[in-house]
Amino acid sequence: MSGTILIVDGLATNRIVLKVKLSAAYFSVEQASTAADAVAAILRDKPQAVLMSGDLPDRDACELIRGIHALPGCDRLPVLVLSADRTPQVRIDLLRAGADDVMSKPCCDKTLLARLRSMARHAPVEADLDLTHDTAEALGFAEAQAGFAARGLIAALHSGAARDQALCRRLAQATSHRFETLRTGRTDLLTGLQVPPDVLLTFLPPGAGEPELVHLAELCSAPQTRQSRVLALIDPEDDALAAKVLDLGVHDIAAHDADPGEITLRLEKLLHAKQADDTQKARLRTGLHAAVTDPLTGLYNRRYALSQMARLIDSARSSGQTFAVMVADLDHFKAVNDTYGHAAGDQVLTRVAHALRDALRPGDSLSRIGGEEFLVLMPQSGIADARAMAKHLCQTVRDTAITLPGVQTPVTLTISIGAMVADPARQGATFEPEAMVAEADHALYAAKSGGRDMVTISHLSAA
Amino acid sequence: MSGTILIVDGLATNRIVLKVKLSAAYFSVEQASTAADAVAAILRDKPQAVLMSGDLPDRDACELIRGIHALPGCDRLPVLVLSADRTPQVRIDLLRAGADDVMSKPCCDKTLLARLRSMARHAPVEADLDLTHDTAEALGFAEAQAGFAARGLIAALHSGAARDQALCRRLAQATSHRFETLRTGRTDLLTGLQVPPDVLLTFLPPGAGEPELVHLAELCSAPQTRQSRVLALIDPEDDALAAKVLDLGVHDIAAHDADPGEITLRLEKLLHAKQADDTQKARLRTGLHAAVTDPLTGLYNRRYALSQMARLIDSARSSGQTFAVMVADLDHFKAVNDTYGHAAGDQVLTRVAHALRDALRPGDSLSRIGGEEFLVLMPQSGIADARAMAKHLCQTVRDTAITLPGVQTPVTLTISIGAMVADPARQGATFEPEAMVAEADHALYAAKSGGRDMVTISHLSAA
Known part of the structure; x- marks a missing residue:
């Protein structure tokens, strides 16, 4: 996000006046005089927001808004419309087309700048991460959000004024989302809600001052509502209040005498934006989880194993305690693939992986570090622990009969294991994750050459 | 993050008074009367911040702060100290021990709540993501940040008052970071800086009002300073101003007559926090990139390949254009591992991967989807394109002589390729990523059985 605001207006004087105001508030500004120029400028400058006139020379404003949001990576680009037409339906049409706000011309500079x-x-949530295009695409960030959202919760917070209550009743009827009404002035107010509201609607009384702010x-910072989007209904004449x-940190404001249709639309837009952000956060979590996991078996991957070894090394250095590193490799696994096909091979790998995992002690960890190669880490363990566990793992695999679809006899495999014990007191040894894996790997080769289905402990570690 | 504030104070009356104030502002509150209780409560309740007295019955406040930050996952837990002692050195010691702020008792409720x-x-940045412990650990989020930071940039923004200039000179001398002084009132003010400042120091004149705010x-929202941490120096008597x-969105405040040592310390703490956040963001980016990449070859991984296929399918459905899917598998690769060892095998895989990638057209993509198995995606391609490219890839691998350390003769391998063409118009075909890979895989088996180093196109696709 460049921090640039794109001004779209057919009249040069309007553009110049806006540019001066925005520049004085430290915004950088680009300009376009037509809808066609605007699209080109968006693709070129990647602005942070678009500030457009409701009256363009070459295209209907609603159409342009929809066009902007259909551009690649622009489905959430904020668009602010300055409209000379105050008709409720025109405002609603613009909001429905995707405008984040519609401000009536002439508009208050303070409010405009505060809105930007x-x-x-x-x-x-993803804008500040600056992901590369490929990464964002693969994680699904680039995908447009679904237009219709799951049922959410809107909570309205009012002081009991009859007018506010009447409005709440209308809003509750107009929305398909859950709508709860709460009275202000009770400190346990929000704890009454079972779940945090997606959107909070608040009413600021005319003449609202310090206490209301x-x-x-x-x-905006309470635990129950910190993640909520907040819409404040305010006195439309009080421009300074709107900016404040x-x-x-309030997300949207509207005049308290605005058309209920407009208020409903704003509430639902906030709700969709909240759910879109929640989806992006979930994608981030899933992506990060995938970064440390093997997708086939659900085990940790090599990346995780190496980072866990780095932590074990740190704690071994300070405590002096040894830990064990074992590399386990399925014997003659290629024959499974060749005989039964890749899909069966994947099933075998998964079954063996889970059998190995279940055989370990709590605190030990198992990663898949290659096709049919696994890494076992055993914190606070010595040679005797490693040998006992390795033999137990060989036995476990031997005892695991795997039934494959369309194959009469269950398949049974064996595994070979090479182990080493990492000892911070050991002379001359490299205390590095890769070196330890290489040493266990070396022992594994001995186990393979020795006939397979057996365990070899690195001799170095016994010194 | 639970949203809970932990109050630590030896006196029950103090705890009760604070609890009432915080609860009225919607915070949830836990209490501890000793340092030992505080540590237990932090591990149990995972509070969002600690509000502690500077005078505890069982432990020195500085020691407790250091102890808190040494707890697992707590190295950035905010700690706020209410201290009866106004001595500059006491305040500096507490800040240096890791307090985020030290407020003098009796403190202004408004400022206290605004600080929370x-x-x-x-x-x-990572707090809101709610990563699982394992994921956070593997990505390095759980690691304590290095105590000393790289050289950063502090920018001070003042109106030219002699007193402010004198302070800036002292601060510039006291810090080891770059310190730039700028005069307010020029709109090009911030563009003069080559890089965005890590920390911005601003001076609010006594009686500051609306324009200054x-x-x-x-x-706080300008493109150049949106990511900066902001310290505002204000009139210590104006409590309402501090809260506002x-x-x-200002990150920290201090009295404009505070000890220059305290101001320097606050600037450097903000700078370290900014750099820690930058590091976490970089870790997030790296982690997310890793989620779609094969660490050995740097190619995309299976996860990315499947998500790209889903996008190709969508665009083929709307455009009617076909695309090609090819699975390529190195012939007799196991022999390389067995003869020269795993390290040499990895080198061979990487060399072949890069040779294949360089042989593709721009717009085609290559992923590693198994040990020695690669997936090629060719958008907007038909059978002729796929056949020509597959033959070209076989030739490319045949021509790639790989020199291995300690091996006299360069190693040369061959590759077998199975291809299919995804055609939205094709009758009866499943238009799903996994089914397409399976079909190409099936063709690959035919190439392998046919003698290897050859290409098979799935017959279905010619129908």
């Missing part, structure tokens, strides 16, 4: 600051502050700031509320 | 909100807002908000400044 708010957009920068609430950039999507502090209350809003509290809601946005700078406090 | 600020801590929640500026939680570390808006300027601060602008700095923190709620605007």
